[in-house]
Amino acid sequence: MTAAAHAVRLHDVTVAYRGHPAVHHLSGAFVAGAMTAVVGPNGAGKSSLLGALGGALRGFEGRIEHDSTLRIAYLPQASSLDRSFPVRVFEAVAMGLWARIGHFGALRRVDRTCVERALAAVGLSGFGQRLLGELSAGQAQRVLFARVLVQDAELILLDEPFNAIDARTTADLLSLLHRWKNEARTVIAVLHDLDQVRANFEHTLLLAREPVAWGPTAQVLDAAHLFKARQMAEAWDDAAARCERAA
Amino acid sequence: MSSVLQAVVGPFVEFPFMRRALVATWALSLGSAPIGCLLVLRRMSLVGDAMAHAVLPGAAAGFLLAGLSLPAMSLGGFVAALAVALAAGFVTRNTPQREDASFAAFYLIALALGVLLVSLRGSQMDLMHMLFGSVLAVDDAALLQIAVVASVTLWTLALIYRPLVLESFDPGFLRSVGGRGAAVHIALLVLLVANLVSAFQALGTLMAVGLMMLPATAARFWVAGLPAMAAVAVAIGVASGTLGLLLSYHAELPSGPCIVLVCGAAYVLSVLFGARDGVLLRQLRKPVHLTR
Numbered sequence: 266m267t268a269a270a271h272a273v274r275l276h277d278v279t280v281a282y283r284g285h286p287a288v289h290h291l292s293g294a295f296v297a298g299a300m301t302a303v304v305g306p307n308g309a310g311k312s313s314l315l316g317a318l319g320g321a322l323r324g325f326e327g328r329i330e331h332d333s334t335l336r337i338a339y340l341p342q343a344s345s346l347d348r349s350f351p352v353r354v355f356e357a358v359a360m361g362l363w364a365r366i367g368h369f370g371a372l373r374r375v376d377r378t379c380v381e382r383a384l385a386a387v388g389l390s391g392f393g394q395r396l397l398g399e400l401s402a403g404q405a406q407r408v409l410f411a412r413v414l415v416q417d418a419e420l421i422l423l424d425e426p427f428n429a430i431d432a433r434t435t436a437d438l439l440s441l442l443h444r445w446k447n448e449a450r451t452v453i454a455v456l457h458d459l460d461q462v463r464a465n466f467e468h469t470l471l472l473a474r475e476p477v478a479w480g481p482t483a484q485v486l487d488a489a490h491l492f493k494a495r496q497m498a499e500a501w502d503d504a505a506a507r508c509e510r511a512a
Numbered sequence: 513m514s515s516v517l518q519a520v521v522g523p524f525v526e527f528p529f530m531r532r533a534l535v536a537t538w539a540l541s542l543g544s545a546p547i548g549c550l551l552v553l554r555r556m557s558l559v560g561d562a563m564a565h566a567v568l569p570g571a572a573a574g575f576l577l578a579g580l581s582l583p584a585m586s587l588g589g590f591v592a593a594l595a596v597a598l599a600a601g602f603v604t605r606n607t608p609q610r611e612d613a614s615f616a617a618f619y620l621i622a623l624a625l626g627v628l629l630v631s632l633r634g635s636q637m638d639l640m641h642m643l644f645g646s647v648l649a650v651d652d653a654a655l656l657q658i659a660v661v662a663s664v665t666l667w668t669l670a671l672i673y674r675p676l677v678l679e680s681f682d683p684g685f686l687r688s689v690g691g692r693g694a695a696v697h698i699a700l701l702v703l704l705v706a707n708l709v710s711a712f713q714a715l716g717t718l719m720a721v722g723l724m725m726l727p728a729t730a731a732r733f734w735v736a737g738l739p740a741m742a743a744v745a746v747a748i749g750v751a752s753g754t755l756g757l758l759l760s761y762h763a764e765l766p767s768g769p770c771i772v773l774v775c776g777a778a779y780v781l782s783v784l785f786g787a788r789d790g791v792l793l794r795q796l797r798k799p800v801h802l803t804r
Contacts, residue, residue: 321684341684350553350681351737360678363689368674396736397681412685 272297272335272420272451273318278327280313286508287313289475291327295468298449300442302462302482305472305494311455312342312424314472318453319422331420336364338418340409342425348398354408355393358383361415383411388437403434410438421445423454427461439465459486473497523761530757533647536658536714537753537771540723543662544707545745546669548728549738550700554680557725558612562619563701564708564721566596568626571712576633582654586709589717593705596622601701626717647714647757647767654713661710665703672696677738715768722772723749730779733786748778 271294280288288310295301303311316322318329319339338361358380359372366372372380384390387407397405406426413421423442427435442465445452456462462469462482469485471477473494478485523530551560570592574584596618603614650658669676678686679693686693704724711720727748731741756771763770784792 316684319684319688320690321687323687337688339685339688341682341688345682345684347681350677351741352677352681353737356677357681360674360682360685363678363691366674368691369671 270297271295272331273453274330276328276330278314278317278325278329280310280317280322280325286310286474288317288325288472289508291472291476293470293476293479295451295453297451298446299468300446300452300454300466301468301470302466303453303455303470303472304457304459304462304486305477306497308474309472309494309497310474311472315339315422315424315453315455316341318420335420336416336418337420337422338413338416339422340413340424340426343402343406343409343428346405346409348400348405350398352397353393354384354389354395354397354400355380357397357408358393358411358415361412364416379415380411383414384408386414387411387441403430406430406434406438410441414441418450420451421453423452425455425457427456427458435461459491462486519762520758523758529648529650530761532650532652532655533714533757533767534754536647536650536655537723537757538750539655539658539662540707540711540714541727541746541749541753543658543665544711544724545727545731545749546742547665547700547704547707548724548726549731549742549745550669550676550680551704551725552728552732553738553741556611557729559615560704560708560721560725562600562615563593563597563704564717565619565626566593566622567705567708567712567720568592568717569622569629570595570626571717572626572629576629582651582657582713586657586712589709589712590705592622592626593708594702597701597705646716647771648760650714658710658714661706665707668699668703672699676700715771719768719772722775723753726772726775726779727752730775730782730786733782733788733790736788748782749775752778 274294275291278288278291279286287308291314303314305311313322316339317325319337321339321341359366359376361383362370362372362376362379366376381390381393384393387410389404389407389411392400392404392408397408400408410426413423426438430438439461442452442454454466456466463486466482468480469482470479471485471490471494474497477494478490524534548560551557567589570588570590571585572588573592574581574586574588577588578584596615600611600614600618603609603617604611607614675686675691675693675696676699678691679696683693686696707724708717708720711723714720715723727745728741730748731744734744735741752774753771756774757767759765759774760767760770782790784790787793
């Protein structure tokens with residue numbers, strides 16, 4: 266595989282929380298224009314990795330390498346949002362234009378059209394003036410997908426995008442993921458449903474704080490790798506020895 | 513002039529100190545109420561209360577050094593409250609303790625220290641003045657300070673509105689697009705402290721937070737969106753300030769508590785009759801459903 270085929274390369278990336286590794290010494294590359302699932306048990310470091318890739322989590326060790334002009338869209342876990350804060354749907358989606366409008370920029374007519382098109386694409390036409398907190402979990406997730414659409418990114422990072430979402434919404438949103446892939450965008454998604462991964466994602470990174478396997482989905486999600494990932498102890502070992510590779 | 517009109521307008525026409533007090537409460541409402549709305553929506557209501565207490569030791573230090581000097585007490589109060597905010601923030605970021613607990617710890621220390629400092633030199637009256645203020649004694653310098661702080665607050669909120677909203681409901685996304693959530697949070701705390709300090713002379717350290725939080729909590733029962741909520745909170749603050757001053761004048765009661773009590777009445781009425789989630793309307797509203 267050539268270097269140009271990779272959207273993002275990781276060089277010995279370690280994301281630690283209070284000295285304990287959430288992701289430990291991860292090196293490898295995400296294939297450009299492909300859909301890669303990041304799977305693993307709870308506490309395996311999946312969200313930490315995605316946060317580091319998306320710029321939401323700073324202070325990691327190692328190096329994340331990608332084209333400096335790469336446009337990145339990051340969809341955080343739904344649980345990290347405060348939906349009780351009174352934000353209107355249009356306003357929430359328009360935040361996706363941040364790269365252009367920043368703190369103070371005004372929305373032009375073309376921007377408003379862009380937001381309305383994104384809302385239509387996720388089946389929420391006419392919802393613009395509704396408050397985010399008035400929507401169902403599935404509708405709120407559609408709003409966040411509309412925000413990703415508006416970002417027009419080349420690298421799309423989705424953290425557990427289908428949690429607590431009904432089957433129809435999941436199918437609709439999955440079709441968006443395939444659309445992005447067809448548009449040669451790179452999609453990296455943290456997921457738990459392995460059947461969904463096998464059916465939709467050609468590449469998988471299996472994490473258990475350290476990389477267990479990374480490559481074509483069929484090879485990664487075999488019984489031996491999954492068994493190895495399950496061996497990961499969720500609890501921290503406060504008496505753990507200092508990592509010799511950390512220097 | 514009818515007797516009712518005379519009772520409402522007369523005190524403000526007749527007495528300059530009433531006019532200054534009226535303008536002061538209106539300006540305080542303009543700056544404080546939107547800050548209160550943000551604190552309510554960000555679940556930081558008690559942080560406002562804690563910071564109001566934290567003003568005291570700085571104001572007391574200013575009093576010890578320069579007597580009842582507004583600039584000295586304001587500067588001291590500002591520095592002390594910011595120090596408490598930074599100390600509480602430091603503990604929250606560097607220990608497992610949550611923000612509410614660290615703010616509670618530091619404001620209690622600040623309050624005790626403030627009372628101790630005042631008692632070193634001041635009289636019982638000085639302490640009462642610091643704790644409860646005197647809106648009828650607001651002079652031109654204090655009025656100017658209140659007006660400047662209100663103006664700066666509204667301009668700053670307008671400038672940081674977008675990142676403030678984003679940081680409030682989706683901080684992870686804000687970080688991912690390069691927004692500085694911590695800076696926005698600090699800016700909000702600085703505005704909070706500035707407003708509490710500017711309200712200090714009028715309402716005292718204990719009452720200053722009343723005009724900030726009560727209109728904001730009441731407004732939540734009438735409207736949903738943030739801009740509308742801020743506008744309703746300002747209106748409630750302005751109305752409460754006016755009614756509170758009139759109540760104080762006619763019943764010969766202390767003005768600060770009167771203003772805050774009228775704010776409190778507005779809150780109770782909003783809880784009961786608010787068009788959005790008011791208790792009574794929820795009880796009276798018959799359950800209906802649409803066809804789809």
